[in-house]
Amino acid sequence: MLNIKCPYCGMRSQNEFAYGGDATVKRPELNKEVSDKEWDTFVYFRKSPRGKHVELWHHVSGCRQWFKVQRDTVTHEIFKTAEISEEI
Amino acid sequence: MQKYSVFSLIKNAFKGHKDWEVAWKDPTPKAEYDAIIIGGGGHGLATAYYLAKEHKITNVAVIEKGWIGGGNVGRNTTILRSNYMHDENGLFYEFGMDLWRRMSQDLNFNVMYSPRGIINLAHSDAQMNAYSRRGNSMRLNGIDAVLLGREEVKKLVPMLDFSENVRFPIFGGLMQPSGGTARHDAVAWGYARQADSMGVDIIQHCEVTGFNVVNGKITGIQTSKGNIKAKKVGLCVAGSTSVLAELLNMNLPIETHLLQACVSEPIKPLLDHVVTFGAGHFYCSQSDKGEMVMGGDLDGYNSYAQRGNLPTLQHVLTEGVAMFPFLSKLKMLRTWGGVMDMSMDGSPIIDKTHIQGLYLNCGWCYGGFKATPASGWTFAHTIAQDRVHELNKGFALNRFNTGHLIDEKGLGTKTWIS
Numbered sequence: 178m179l180n181i182k183c184p185y186c187g188m189r190s191q192n193e194f195a196y197g198g199d200a201t202v203k204r205p206e207l208n209k210e211v212s213d214k215e216w217d218t219f220v221y222f223r224k225s226p227r228g229k230h231v232e233l234w235h236h237v238s239g240c241r242q243w244f245k246v247q248r249d250t251v252t253h254e255i256f257k258t259a260e261i262s263e264e265i
Numbered sequence: 266m267q268k269y270s271v272f273s274l275i276k277n278a279f280k281g282h283k284d285w286e287v288a289w290k291d292p293t294p295k296a297e298y299d300a301i302i303i304g305g306g307g308h309g310l311a312t313a314y315y316l317a318k319e320h321k322i323t324n325v326a327v328i329e330k331g332w333i334g335g336g337n338v339g340r341n342t343t344i345l346r347s348n349y350m351h352d353e354n355g356l357f358y359e360f361g362m363d364l365w366r367r368m369s370q371d372l373n374f375n376v377m378y379s380p381r382g383i384i385n386l387a388h389s390d391a392q393m394n395a396y397s398r399r400g401n402s403m404r405l406n407g408i409d410a411v412l413l414g415r416e417e418v419k420k421l422v423p424m425l426d427f428s429e430n431v432r433f434p435i436f437g438g439l440m441q442p443s444g445g446t447a448r449h450d451a452v453a454w455g456y457a458r459q460a461d462s463m464g465v466d467i468i469q470h471c472e473v474t475g476f477n478v479v480n481g482k483i484t485g486i487q488t489s490k491g492n493i494k495a496k497k498v499g500l501c502v503a504g505s506t507s508v509l510a511e512l513l514n515m516n517l518p519i520e521t522h523l524l525q526a527c528v529s530e531p532i533k534p535l536l537d538h539v540v541t542f543g544a545g546h547f548y549c550s551q552s553d554k555g556e557m558v559m560g561g562d563l564d565g566y567n568s569y570a571q572r573g574n575l576p577t578l579q580h581v582l583t584e585g586v587a588m589f590p591f592l593s594k595l596k597m598l599r600t601w602g603g604v605m606d607m608s609m610d611g612s613p614i615i616d617k618t619h620i621q622g623l624y625l626n627c628g629w630c631y632g633g634f635k636a637t638p639a640s641g642w643t644f645a646h647t648i649a650q651d652r653v654h655e656l657n658k659g660f661a662l663n664r665f666n667t668g669h670l671i672d673e674k675g676l677g678t679k680t681w682i683s
Contacts, residue, residue: 178575192576196566198520198678213666221518221609221665225507227569250521251569 197233266462289461297494304501305329307338310456311641320649323464330472334453340603341634346444353659355406361639374455383444383539388433396439433544483622499624504604506627518609523564525573527600531555547584573602607678612671615657
């Protein structure tokens with residue numbers, strides 16, 4: 178069981194959260210010409226590192242906020258959580 | 266190579282089983298090979314076997330970080346099937362079903378092939394319609410499919426919950442009678458033994474630490490046992506694909522996720538089919554030892570842990586108990602996890618790459634085991650001929666750029682979509 182510290186509600190069990198994937202993926206700028214390649218990379222291609230991973234979680238059964246988590250994908254240790262606008 | 270038979274078994278029994286040859290050797294790596302396969306799992310060993318058998322390329326090394334059969338080939342739930350709707354998948358997996366049928370004879374190793382039939386349960390009229398469409402597509406591709414009504418399912422699997430007041434009543438199901446199971450360890454060992462006998466070097470406990478690429482061509486690999494030269498290198502490492510891709514500065518449409526399986530304590534013979542739940546993700550069969558073998562959803566977040574977490578197991582087994590109420594009375598014997606190379610459309614990739622001489626085999630998601638022979642066969646062809654075969658043409662890496670996705674279930678890494 179993961180214990181995740183929601184930046185708004187504090188420490189809660191994994192059961193209250195939904196996973197949102199890699200948080201480092203950036204959507205191509207709006208109102209800018211986007212090549213197919215840029216768009217495909219945004220939609221489908223991921224680094225999937227073995228080790229530290231910055232990811233999105235959704236406190237779906239709590240405050241319903243999205244936030245960032247820095248977690249180790251091998252040990253599942255959570256180093257840091259942050260609001261969506263903050264850098265990790 | 267020593268042939269396995271009832272006679273060799275009796276002969277060796279009289280000698281106290283002391284004179285059996287080793288099944289495969291433990292060589293030190295040579296300086297150069299014609300082809301190197303990275304990953305000594307089912308797919309890697311099968312690739313080496315078909316390179317030697319079909320293409321007469323025997324100067325081959327299989328490089329394995331751990332030991333043979335220690336990864337996903339020894340961690341799956343051993344199910345064989347080809348009940349896919351899309352042509353790319355259906356034809357590919359059905360080709361594999363033919364190889365499964367004769368595998369024990371081909372490998373001179375009893376893989377305990379058991380075509381006991383797989384039944385996907387349907388829990389609504391809409392699902393029955395979808396299954397009849399899938400069944401028709403399968404039959405057009407020469408795959409056996411039978412649409413079962415509620416009463417027919419009841420005859421085959423009477424211990425399912427057929428009561429009237431359940432949340433997901435059973436309307437019927439789609440059956441592939443030729444689906445079934447095989448002993449997964451035997452598949453790895455059988456391929457390893459035959460590949461070794463034809464001259465393939467199986468190098469265990471050897472980690473790949475880098476690649477040598479000169480002018481866009483692969484020239485060799487760096488390993489914990491030194492540098493090895495080769496003009497052709499095949500990547501066949503399932504959940505570790507992204508780790509090796511990073512060494513090559515390649516970005517892939519893959520995420521590594523954890524999938525769990527479990528077995529109950531052994532009980533008397535009860536279930537003689539593979540049965541899957543249609544209103545969630547749970548499947549179950551009974552092993553020859555009597556254990557109920559069960560599996561279902563991913564843990565749901567990127568993971569290389571090879572061990573699972575309890576909330577997912579609880580979720581999966583809740584579905585199991587909804588299907589088979591008797592499961593709640595059984596004790597759990599073992600649970601374990603493996604790391605899956607989840608592709609974004611849920612279908613695999615067997616293709617060449619932008620680096621000449623580097624070939625990619627990944628994206629097996631939940632279903633790598635059944636693909637073992639077909640994957641090895643087509644990957645060997647792709648490596649030996651330097652071009653994809655008709656059977657794996659659809660499993661192209663660039664389909665994510667061109668839009669030719671094979672969205673069998675449209676699932677990929679996002680389990681919540683279902």
